[in-house]
Amino acid sequence: MxxxxxxxxxxxxxxxxxxxxxxxxxxxxxxxxxxxxxxxxxxxxxxxxxxxxxxxxxxxxxxxxxxxxxxxxxxxxxxxxxxxxxxxxxxxxxxxxxxxxxxxxxxxxxxxxxxxxxxxxxxxxxxxxxxxxxxxxxxxxxxxxxxxxxxxxxxxxxxxxxxxxxxxxxxxxxxxxxxxxxxxxxxxxxxxxxxxxxxxxxxxxxxxxxxxxxxxxxxxxxxxxxxxxxxxxxxxxxxxxxxxxxxxxxxxxxxxxxxxxxxxxxxxxxxxxxxxxxxxxxxxxxCGVKSPLAAEAIDEQTEITVEQLKMRIDRGDNLCVLDVREPHEYDIANIGAQLIPLSELPKRFHEIDSSKEIIVHCKVGSRSARAAEFLRKKGFQKVKNLVGGIDAWSERIDARVPHY
Amino acid sequence: MIRVVLPYHLRTLAQSDAEVQIAVAGAVTICSVLDALETHYPMLRGTIRDHVTQQRRPFLRFFACGEDFSLESSDIELPPKIVSGEEPFLIIGAIAGG
The missing domain is CATH 3.40.50.720 (NAD(P)-binding Rossmann-like Domain)
Structure with a gap:
């Protein structure tokens, strides 16, 4: 050999x-x-x-x-x-x-x-x-x-x-x-x-x-x-x-x-x-996530559904709707919210009007949950996460908003 | 210059490319590389290592030259190919898409 x-x-x-x-x-x-x-x-x-x-x-x-x-x-x-x-x-x-x-x-x-x-x-x-x-x-x-x-x-x-x-x-x-x-x-x-x-x-x-x-x-x-x-x-x-x-x-x-x-x-x-x-x-x-069955129940203190948001916008409540997605996502579909991507929030949160109740949204609700948590830690008193994000808005409120 | 590859969620946070290059003064260790990275990208503080304990986050791993350095002491010197910039220091993150 x-x-x-x-x-x-x-x-x-x-x-x-x-x-x-x-x-x-x-x-x-x-x-x-x-x-x-x-x-x-x-x-x-x-x-x-x-x-x-x-x-x-x-x-x-x-x-x-x-x-x-x-x-x-x-x-x-x-x-x-x-x-x-x-x-x-x-x-x-x-x-x-x-x-x-x-x-x-x-x-x-x-x-x-x-x-x-x-x-x-x-x-x-x-x-x-x-x-x-x-x-x-x-x-x-x-x-x-x-x-x-x-x-x-x-x-x-x-x-x-x-x-x-x-x-x-x-x-x-x-x-x-x-x-x-x-x-x-x-x-x-x-x-x-x-x-x-x-x-x-x-x-x-x-x-x-x-x-x-x-x-x-x-x-x-x-x-x-x-x-x-x-x-x-x-x-x-x-x-x-x-x-x-x-x-x-x-x-x-x-x-x-x-x-x-x-x-x-x-x-x-x-x-x-x-x-x-x-x-x-x-x-x-x-993994710290809600079980699929529990996901349908919302926490009224920290969350809001798309139906509740629509009703509050229609009755003229003083709200600041904040979108924390990326700009290219905003270009695909938006509901006219103020855009501050999650990654820029630590530098730009002072741009948000703290006198208003803030409703944060993203595509499906995960990034906005983190953003809402961040804002609460920064002293914002009234912050709610939009459950289901713009996907839910497109599906249940306004079909003209593209689903992506 | 030391090359560092970041996982997707940290690239978004640092608003950087997948690979960044940073200067590291003195001995090139996991600790000195991460210190330099956090100095250059302050938004990464607390994302790779715990703010208080400075322990690596459990959903991230460190690799150099194909070997897992995640469980090594953070003061251990990294291989010469990392020091010379021939090979990048990899920070790998868990992803779950399917």
Missing amino acids: KSTGTVNIVPSITGVVDAEAGRDMQLSREEMLRYSRHLLIPEVGMTGQKKLKAAKVLIIGAGGLGSPAGMYLAAAGVGTIGLVDFDVVDVTNLQRQLLHSTDDIGRSKLDSARETLAGINPHIAIETYEERLTSKNALNIFAGYDVIVDGTDNFPTRYLVNDACVLLGKPNVYGSILRFDGQVSVFDARRGPCYRCLYPAPPPPGLVPSCAEGGVLGILPGIIGTLQALEVLKLILGEGEPLIGRFILFDALKFAFRELKLRKDPACPVCGQAPTIHELIDYEQF
Whole structure:
């Protein structure tokens, strides 16, 4: 053997699917033809394709990330694909969520997704869970799957998915996106760090915008969701080097991928040496956000609905309506409010007439909640946050205000 | 000059590009880089480190040359490639979009 000066010891990786389950699978002639380009690759071959057929993959969210992940996994022949979502298809989804098309607007996302995936590959089973993922149902749903794909759009569900995966000992193929930035990793607490090792606590509500607030380039989830599908396939096949303990950052504007090393946190509350979390918790409370059910109730002292604001404007109340969105958002849609972006508020709050009652709004109500809190700390006595923001105004008060 | 890459929400706050360049006097450590960053962008005070404890916010991580420096002492010297500006010091933030 020729010496190269270094010896690499690579741990053997077994797939997440039981080898016997894969051996028991049979491929029909039609399936062999369909997967022929896979069968030609030694790393997949008949053995690997049977493993794919035996595999069960659960995708959380049939949205931007879930679309390419689901479509590629279906095409690749993953035998059972589960989908969790409770939403309906909205026109604003179509710029990136390729599971759904224009004719699907208003339909259940899962009905639309099932149709698309079955159209791509009729040889697979598609299981749908049309419900909100919660601490009550997550472990039961996850239990029947080999790999979980995190394609959600909020922090409480990301912590819920992580903890459920750690407690059940399942790999969590993670992806997240915002604007031009993407993040990908495989969190498998049995072999590396989990999501909580990386981010033990979420950002305060409203600090980091969602795609609905901050926007996202439509192609970005196509890239990140496809990378998640790639990692799922590698985990099932037991081939290659999975992204366990590795964190990928993608900057679409620079077209730059960066790989960062992650370490398991010995003090991690769920996968560390002395874990303190042994069951699923209340993730809305953990992330400081209102539960979806409580969100409908408003705090009369600090919040106001769009209907109440309309009524007060109509009766001529002495109000200062403050818009804390960015100027480019104001150009898209506005209700004639005074514009001071949240980022400029610390320098410009003295421009606000403190003798009036102040109603702060943004797009959906998160940034304005932070702005209202800031103004109260600066001594403004009467400040209320407009619940639902200009989106709610457009939807419930004045349809001429564009919804974006 | 030290290159620092900021997460999206801090870029908005600092009204800066994704990457900023700052001069750091003396030893280049996590602490001295963040001090210089906050001097140049005072609006970032309290956003990366807690106002009182000066501890890193738990939804942010620090990376240099591919390695995680988040749990290191803030007085540890950063790698030569960070000091020379060949590689940026990364402040990574949690995002949740999907």
